[in-house]
Amino acid sequence: MTLILIGFMGSGKSTVAGVLSENYVDLDLEIVRKIGMPIAQFFEKFGEAEFRVVEHQVFSELIDSGGVIATGGGIVESPENRELLALQSEVVYLKANFSSLWQRINADKKNVRPLAQNGAEIVEKLYEKRKKSYQGLADLTVEVADKSPEEIAQIIFDWQKGQKE
């Protein structure tokens, strides 16, 4: 069984995956490895549609790896990825209100997110558009805005344990 974290940019998928497992797979990092350049540069050169093709390839190769996967915020954009996610039974949605996410995205200088370079209103529209997909595909939803990564990881561990009992 693969534990898959989904949610908007800044929700903490990569951070929480690191607490859950030291061997977690970060889909964005795997994509960077495959394309040989930063994601922002790939968007500039080839555009979002091409990025989604690569994202789907990498995701379908790793989805049955059995560990923990931190997806990118746009994993639900492609219908093919939504189909893959619907077949999984440990999809965890890290949910937060937009203003918390926007604060985190802007404070995070380490990661340049091409789709977050637009103004808050445009990014919020993207958030509103994706919200239903994240929620609809989730087996577990965790409210993350007021919790530490460790608290979030503990909630997920406890839920997983309950699933196995």
Ligand SMILES: Nc1ncnc2c1ncn2[C@@H]1O[C@H](COP(=O)(O)OP(=O)(O)OP(=O)(O)O)[C@@H](O)[C@H]1O
């Ligand atoms: N629970 C938390 N509380 C406070 N800050 C957090 C929490 N989780 C993550 N952060 C911070 O928010 C920022 C975004 O986190 P992270 O990169 O893990 O998000 P992500 O969901 O993987 O984003 P993306 O979709 O762009 O990959 C980072 O600076 C991280 O340190």
Ligand SMILES: O=C(O)C1=C[C@@H](O)[C@@H](O)[C@H](O)C1
């Ligand atoms: O929300 C998105 O569409 C994205 C989020 C990031 O994790 C990256 O996968 C990329 O920047 C696209």
Ligand SMILES: [Mg+2]
């Ligand atoms: Mg991430």
